[in-house]
Amino acid sequence: MAIGRYYLTRGQQIAAINRFRTVIEKYQTTSHVPEALHRLVEAYLSLGIVKEAQTAAAVLGYNYPGNEWYQDSYSLLADNKLQPSKNDDSWITQTLGTIF
Numbered sequence: 001m002a003i004g005r006y007y008l009t010r011g012q013q014i015a016a017i018n019r020f021r022t023v024i025e026k027y028q029t030t031s032h033v034p035e036a037l038h039r040l041v042e043a044y045l046s047l048g049i050v051k052e053a054q055t056a057a058a059v060l061g062y063n064y065p066g067n068e069w070y071q072d073s074y075s076l077l078a079d080n081k082l083q084p085s086k087n088d089d090s091w092i093t094q095t096l097g098t099i100f
Contacts, residue, residue, distance in 0.1 A: 038069035058084035
């Protein structure tokens with residue numbers, strides 16, 4: 001997570017996405033998953049990959065409703081006139097399909 005955050009601060013969104021993706025794919029039971037999903041929302045929005053950002057937020061909201069990371073993600077989307085939305089073609093949905 002720390003390295004992913006570092007990459008985000010340096011504007012290296014793709015490297016950050018790969019780090020957060022590893023957290024979600026390999027460490028699904030860790031307490032860092034909500035933040036990893038939120039950071040994906042941030043990174044994908046900054047790259048203009050809206051559907052992935054919406055999917056990350058939707059998964060975050062479904063699995064961690066009321067979580068501060070979900071509230072932040074929802075605000076980011078709302079600021080861009082978007083809302084969380086499930087995308088069945090997303091790697092996030094396929095990875096966490098049993099949860100979402």
